[in-house]
Amino acid sequence: MSNPISRLFSLLGASFSVMGIRSSKEAGYRVLSDDGNMQIRLYQPMLVAETEIEADYSQAGKIGFNRLAGYIFGGNEQKQEIAMTTPVFRTAVGPIETLSTTIQSTSETNQWLMSFVMPAKFALTTLPQPSDPLVMLKSIPAKKVATLRYSGSLNQARIAEYSQILIAWLDERDIKRLSSPRSAAYDPPWTIPSLRRNEIHIDIE
Secondary structure: OOOHHHHHHHHHHHHOOOOOOOOOEEOOEEEEEEEOOEEEEEEOOEEEEEEEEEOOHHHHHHHHHHHHHHHHEOOEOOOOEOOOEEEEEEEEOOOHHHHHHHHHHHHHOOEEEEEEEOOOOOOOOOOOOEOOOOOEEEEEOOEEEEEEEEOOOOOHHHHHHHHHHHHHHHHHOOOOEOOOOEEEEOOOOOOOHHHOOEEEEEEEO
16 A cells, blocks of 8 residues: 555645645534634534644654544545544643643643544544554534634644643633544645644633
């Protein structure tokens, strides 16, 4: 099998241009409230393929993409290719109690969870089974999620910065947080930074 990251970016290149035009399907949700670049959404149930990586931020991204791209490009028992769905999630692994120190915890962690959203046509019982035991399939129930959208480069420092902004926005409104912040990426790395869609997501009560 050819390099899965190269194949993934080739596929994304057919769906996205450097000008930020997107046509890949997106995980389904309904907007419950809108406050500029902040939203509260109700996400539909979804399936994800996920993997946990122990490495620094940069290396974890490469390792995680390689594993998950390998799965959707036929690295499964059925040797079936699976369409790409956005976003790609990445979460620093750690207890929810570290939420108030997001900047410190994300800058020091070397454990990450990366997830690809699976197409809505699948059920957990019909998804191809991964050949790699480090790739796990999971069913995520419907849930409310607070989001913050921003553009520009996607890196560890900016994830930490915008996580703190979203946490402060929720705390000001006494909205209970149920998860650690996670990064949601919608564009390949060659997209012009000012046109990229990056988000921070936090599950809420």
